[in-house]
Amino acid sequence: MTAPQTLEVKFSHFGFHVQDLEGMANFYKAVLQFTETDRGGLGAFQLIFLSRDPDTHHQLALLTGRPDDVQAFNPINQISFQVPDMPNLRQVYQRALAAGASDMQATTHGNAVSLYFRDPEGNRIEVFMDTPWYCYQPLREPIDFDTSDEQVMEQAEAIAKRTPRFMPRAEWRAEMQVRMNRDQGRTA
Structure with a gap:
């Protein structure tokens, strides 16, 4: 076989x-x-x-x-986009506000800092950047995006550290690679 x-x-x-x-x-x-x-x-x-x-x-x-009647329930939970860093996340924030995006929410998932907002037809968009940590999911807590980049990252880290299984992202990635290799029938 x-x-x-x-x-x-x-x-x-x-x-x-x-x-x-x-x-x-x-x-x-x-x-x-x-x-x-x-x-x-x-x-x-x-x-x-x-x-x-x-x-x-x-x-x-x-x-x-x-x-017309899909506004009552939109089957799209979110459309997510990744950016590499805080300056890019802030640029999206400014562009979204300028374009009239609604329901703006700045959050952290511990392993990411995210902005959530709605496009003109009510679809939720997430734009996020990864943090250098992993923590148990699901986690979603508001953060103050009107502070400095350093303060945003300090908030995100403090929240992440309060959760089970907090660890550096590289350590989590190594564990996931072993697990995925096993699940996919690979040996290395």
Whole structure:
């Protein structure tokens, strides 16, 4: 019996229906600096493709056809984007406020500092940066984003240290690599 081949999968893109195709595309272009890579029709739907990576045709696909009555319950919990550091997170914060994003919330998960806000059609967006720590999840506590970068990170670390299994991210990553190798039938 041969060992199963390692499955290689990585996340590619997210597509969702919208009511205002141009308005939603403009929001993602203004706030997160996506570039429109293509647009066109496919049957009854109009699409706009957006990306921030020249090797990836689209990371977001916006499609017409969202019904009016989905505001009562949106099946999209959140669309998450990662930034490398606090200056980038602050830039998104300013852009989102300037674009009229609603429901702005600054939080920490201990292992990340996150901003949550809503796009013009009510979809929740998370933009986050990793911290150098791991702690037990789920964890979500508000932080004061109107303080300095150092103070934000101090808040995040203090909250993370109060939780079970606090450790450096590198240590957690090494544990996860062993676990994933086992789960995926790899030996190394």
